[in-house]
Amino acid sequence: MSFTTVLPSSNSKLFKNTTPMSKKHKFKPQFGRNENDRKSSGSGPSHSPAKRPMPPPQAHSTPPRKKARLSNGVASAIQEQRRELPIARGREALIREISANEVTVLIGETGSGKTTQVPQYLLEAGLAQAGMIGITQPRKVAATSLAARVSLEQGTPLGGCVGYAVRFDERAGPDTRVKYLTDGMLTRELLGDPLLSRYSVIVVDEAHERTLRTDLLLANLKRILRERNGSGKQKENPLKVVVMSATMDAEKFSRFFNDAKILYVKGRQHPVKIYHTSQSQTDYIDSAMRTFFQIHVDQPPGDVLIFLPGQEDIESLQKSLEMFSRQLPIDFPTVLIVPMFAALQASQQQDVFKPTPKGSRKCILATNIAETSITIPGVRYVIDTGKSKEKRYLAGPTGSGFDTLLTRDITKSSAMQRAGRAGREGPGFCYRLYTEDAFKQMAAAPEPEILRCSLVQAILQLMCVGQDIQELELMDSPDDDAIISALKNLFIIGAIDDKRRLTPLGRVLASFPLEPAHARAVVASKDLGCTSEILDIVSVLASSSKLFLDVSDKRSEIADVRRKLVHPSGDHLTLLNTVRGYSTVGIADASTQENGKAGRNARREWARQHFVNERTLREAANIRDQLRVSCERAGFDWKVSCGDAEEPVLLALSHGLAQNAALITPDGTYKQTAGQQIVKIHPSSTMADKKVPAIIFDELVYTNQIYARGVSSIQKSFLASLGAFNTRKA
DNA sequence: TGGGGATTT
Structure with missing residues (x-):
């Protein structure tokens, strides 16, 4: 039985130039390309064109530390691993450059070891004498697991020399010199210590992700550098900043920090062979399915990871794959289909980490969660649909707005990240379900979050530390429209007055x-x-x-x-x-x-x-x-409770959600009170299909219509009783 | 009738 008879629309294979195991014909890449091939072959950091004279390394001694008990064998094996990392050969140059420069931009490829090693190099070179070395991460799990790894490498207990701080969890003490923390946590520390004076070095990792908090942090670091290191200052407690990023935005970070020096570190990834389709695909689900079976039939063992935009596509592809897997000849390896997305139950999420049984091939259907948040072992083949869902907030002129959640083309940096997931344990393959031209036309990196999200909370917090978002020197500044919308919202809930001044209530809210x-x-x-x-x-x-x-x-x-x-x-x-x-x-x-x-x-x-x-x-x-x-x-x-009374609860919520209200119209649709938008109650709501006079809701999301999510029925009179509502009407 | 992914003294 030939494979092609199994599938309805598989007369033509999408990827004709791959090498089937059965027919060992000569491999002639037409459009496949190995991205690793074009990377520089040098090892260790190479320098940006503008070379500056290098000062001698600073002589510092490492502070004495309490050693954790580890057998000599284990300890030396760990040190051996450290020495074998690609970044290790550039150790002295890195220490020299970072010591000599106020700000360094470090471009490190995946697997270079930059995140674990750079802080240790700086520690060992004595750069944490006066203060700590802080390393920020966008995600909590990264901060905690990196701290655990680095404390092991230092041979000290976690929370000793090496610690971490994330929300609800902190392992750091008076001895802590190297602290891993979320960027949100360090932004919070700014409130109590506007100069971050406890830190000698701040390393901003994963800066290319450009999260809202990373951007706010970078703006503040630029200000702190001026205040702590500026000319005429005594420089008693200077600050060093290291910005670490994937390759994309290096020049932009460098320009932001007054043409800071850029250092490059090569990574250690196994090569990933990349294929593009010769023609653009109209149905990525069907294309993904055909490509999976092409791999399954032609290629040696190894798990397959398919990137899809969302749950709906995952479930639909899962059904098709299951149906066609049952028709495979009996002597083929079993196909084990495993979905992976954030909303999945924890117990089902564990399935992707279970080893693939002998004689079967795991096929993981995942959203972006597998791009950065989790690493799945055993993946050798990646199928990239080139699509993801992206949330984007559209601020409205009335101080309300809505999120769009739409499937869009991914960016180059995302495509490279996805491909890299195939090369973690050995050489891998990435099948892109789009043309090489389409890849070239992709945006380099996602738009910074600060341009895509509601600014209400960020502006309020900045105001509490006396900062004005319009005066703050950001890498990318949001539009005036987005700022005005957020200010209106803050006015409606009483956080600012009509002269844009923070009110006492605003300070409490923050x-x-x-x-x-x-x-x-x-x-x-x-x-x-x-x-x-x-x-x-x-x-x-x-x-x-x-x-x-x-x-x-x-x-x-x-x-x-x-x-x-x-x-x-x-x-x-x-x-x-x-x-x-x-x-x-x-x-x-x-x-x-x-x-x-x-x-x-x-x-x-x-x-x-x-x-x-x-x-x-x-x-x-x-x-x-x-x-x-x-x-x-x-x-x-x-502790104060209203017992079973529901009215006070709904009224209290209405005060917060004053701008998220809608009234029913004669034709049975709901129309928002702040604006002219017709909204539909989301089908997942307990209020779906119910007709009540007035509703409040948590948020509006546009997918194929504008849906209100998190909906409660309220008395119409509640709205009139809200000061904010009247103010807006006036 | 439908839910990309993070994060906060």
């Missing part, structure tokens, strides 16, 4: 680690006597993952068990019911350790039965604890 709208609801709950309820609700809204899991093929079962949790007024009180339902399970007999464990098991089982994401509930509980502390500092009682 003291909560929440979006200003949610913080406004918390403040409103004080007078309404429902702080306990509001904290339970906003802590879930502030969590990074969704509360309710959805498994498409169990839809009716899910609806049945959820019915008990659904509140007639909508999603916010349904959230509250869920948080409370979960937290009362297994509490009765938590008095002993044994019973405490039983309680945890009972709660896990409850979450499983109700298709509720326990990870979200645990994260929400952490956030709630943090919010309780914020409440105490702001001087109000977080």
Whole structure:
């Protein structure tokens, strides 16, 4: 039985020039290209064209450190590994350059070891004598795992010489010289220490990702450099900055920091052979499926990772792949299809990390989560559809706005990142389902987040430290329209007055680690006597993952068990019911350790039965604890509860979501009060298809229509009672 | 009838 008869539309293979195992014909690449081939073959850092005289290395001694107990054999093996990293050969040059320059831009390819080694080189060269070396990461898991690795390499316990700080978790102490932290955490430290005077060196890693927090941090670092190192200053406590990035934006970072020196470090990735299609594809799902089977039939063992935009595409491709795998001849390796996306249950996410059984081939269908956040072992083949979903906030003139969540072409840097996922353990292959021309036409890197997100929270926080976003020297400044929209929003919730001055209320709102709208609801709950309820609700809204899991093929079962949790007024009180339902399970007999464990098991089982994401509930509980502390500092009682009364809760939420309200129209559609937009209630809402006079909602998202998500029914009179609503009308 | 991915004293 020939493979081509299995598939409906596979008469022509997409990739004709790959080498089937069966026919060992000569390989003649037509459009395939190995990107590693064009990379420089030199090792160690090579320098940017403008060479400057190099000063002698500074003589410093390494501070004495407490050693962790490690056998000599293990310790020397670790040091041997360090010496074998590509960056090790450039150690002295790196120390010399970073010592000599105020700002250094370091371009390091994947696998160069820059993130673990540079801080240690600087430590060993004595650059952390006066203060710490701080290394920022966009993601928490990176900060914690890097700190663990580096403390092992230093032979000191975690939290000793090497530590980390991320939200809800800190392992750092008086001895800490090297601290890994999230960029958000360091931005927060700015509030209490505007000059970051505890740090001698700040290393900004993954700067190419251009997250909102990285950009705000870079702007502040530029200011701090002027203040701490500026001419005429005594330079008692100078700061050094190292910006680390993938290759794309090196010159831009360099220009931003007054033509800072650029250093390059070659990486150690296995070569990845890249193929493009000869013609552009109209149906990437079908193309992905045909390409997978082409690999499966022709190519040696190795798992396949397919990048897709979202859950819907993943599930649809999963069905097709399963259907056609069943028709494969019996002697073919079994196909094991594993989906991977953020909203997946934790237990199912674990499946991608399980070793592939002998005689089978794993096919992972993943979103962008596999591009940076997780690394899947065993992948040898990558299929890149060239698409991803991108969220972009469109600020409206009335202080409300909406997110678009649309499938778009990826960028060159994303395409290279995806390809690199095939070369982590050995030589790999990447099949791009787009032409080489299409690749060349892709944008170099994603637009910085600061140009794509709501600025409400960022502006409020900047105002609290006396900074004006329009005067701040950012790498990319947002449009005036986006700034004006955010200012209007801040005015509506009372955070600023009509002269754009921060109000006392605004300062209180900024003291909560929440979006200003949610913080406004918390403040409103004080007078309404429902702080306990509001904290339970906003802590879930502030969590990074969704509360309710959805498994498409169990839809009716899910609806049945959820019915008990659904509140007639909508999603916010349904959230509250869920948080409370979960937290009362297994509490009765938590008095002993044994019973405490039983309680945890009972709660896990409850979450499983109700298709509720326990990870979200645990994260929400952490956030709630943090919010309780914020409440105490702001001087109000977080325990105060309104019992079963729903009205105060909805009214408090309405204060925060004043600009996110809509009224029903005679034809049964909802029209927002801030603006003329017709909005539809999202199908995932408990309010979907319900007709009520007035609603508030958490957000608007445009996919194929403008949907309101997180919807509650409110009394129309609530809106009139909000000062903000009247102000806007006036 | 539909949910890219991070993050906060």
